[in-house]
Amino acid sequence: MMTNSARLIYVYDPMCSWCWGYRPTWLALKEQLAEQIPELTIEYQLGGLAPDSDVPMPEDMQQFLAKTWHKIEEQLGTEFNHAFWQECQPRRSTYPACRACLIAREFGVEQQMIFALQQAYYLQAKNPSDHDTLIDAAVSVGIDKTLFIDRLSSAELNQAFMTELDTVRQLPIRGFPSLVLQANGQYIGIPLDYHNPKTSVDAITQALQ
Numbered sequence: 001m002m003t004n005s006a007r008l009i010y011v012y013d014p015m016c017s018w019c020w021g022y023r024p025t026w027l028a029l030k031e032q033l034a035e036q037i038p039e040l041t042i043e044y045q046l047g048g049l050a051p052d053s054d055v056p057m058p059e060d061m062q063q064f065l066a067k068t069w070h071k072i073e074e075q076l077g078t079e080f081n082h083a084f085w086q087e088c089q090p091r092r093s094t095y096p097a098c099r100a101c102l103i104a105r106e107f108g109v110e111q112q113m114i115f116a117l118q119q120a121y122y123l124q125a126k127n128p129s130d131h132d133t134l135i136d137a138a139v140s141v142g143i144d145k146t147l148f149i150d151r152l153s154s155a156e157l158n159q160a161f162m163t164e165l166d167t168v169r170q171l172p173i174r175g176f177p178s179l180v181l182q183a184n185g186q187y188i189g190i191p192l193d194y195h196n197p198k199t200s201v202d203a204i205t206q207a208l209q
Contacts (some may be wrong), residue, residue: 006183006208007041008033008190011168013049014101014117015094015128016176017065017080021072022194023118026177029197036201037208044110046101047176048165049094053129057090065090069122076194084125096152097128099161103151104141112141181207 010026012019033040057065062085069080084090097117104113116137120126126133131152138148151157171180172189179190181204188207193199 006039006181007043008204009043009045009171009180009182011045011047011171011173011176011178011180012114013047013094013176014097014114015121016047016049017068017072017122018175018194019177020118020122021076021078022177022192023115025194025197029200032197032201033204037204040204040208044101044105044114045168045171046098046161046164047168047173047178048098048161049176050092052095053091053093055091057092061092062090079123081123081125084121084127087125088127090127091129093129095161096131096134099152099157100128100134100138100148102157102161102164103138103148104143107141107143109141109143113137116140183208 030042033042066082066085069082072078073080100117101110101113104110117128117134120133120137121128126136128134128137131149134152135145135148139145171178171187173180174189177192179192179200181188181190190200190203190207
C-alpha cells in the first residue's frame with residue numbers, strides 16, 4: 001500500500017544525450033502516472049556527468065559522442081543537429097548546465113530550463129558548457145539575467161549542487177537518465193524503457209503494492 005511520502009526521482013543531466021532521447025517517453029510516463037497514481041510525487045535530481053573544465057574535449061571523446069547521437073537517432077528517432085561538432089568547440093563539462101537547472105528549480109522552471117538547454121545543444125548547435133548559452137536559456141524561461149549571472153557563480157549554489165550530487169550517488173542508479181522510487185523507507189531502482197512508458201508504470205505500481 002502506498003504511503004503519502006512516496007516519490008519518483010528522475011535523475012538526469014541536461015547535457016545527457018540519452019536524456020534527450022528519452023524525453024518523449026518520459027513525458028508520456030508522467031502523464032500516465034498522473035492518471036493512474038495521482039498521489040505520487042515526481043522529483044528531479046541532477047546527476048552531473050562531467051565536472052567543470054575549460055579543456056577542449058579530446059578527439060576520441062568527440063567521435064564517441066557523435067556516434068552516440070547517431071545511435072540514439074537511429075534507435076529512437078530523436079532529432080539531432082550534427083553540425084554541433086563542426087560549429088562548436090566542445091568541452092567535457094556539464095556541471096555549469098546542471099547549476100543552471102538548479103537555479104531554474106528555485107524559480108519553478110526547472111523542466112523548462114532542461115528543454116531550453118536541450119534545444120540549444122541538440123537542435124541549435126550551441127554549447128551549454130558556455131555561460132552565454134546558459135544565460136540565453138535562463139532569459140528564455142523568464143529568469144532575470146543579472147540575478148542568474150550572480151547566482152551561477154555563487155559558492156552557495158555550488159555547495160547545493162555538490163550536496164545533491166552526493167545524495168544522487170547513493171541512489172540505486174547506473175547512469176542517466178534513471179528512475180528511482182522512494183517508498184516505505186526504501187529506494188527502488190525502476191526499469192526505464194526508451195520505447196514504452198508502460199514498463200516503468202507497471203514496475204512502479206508493483207513496487208507500491
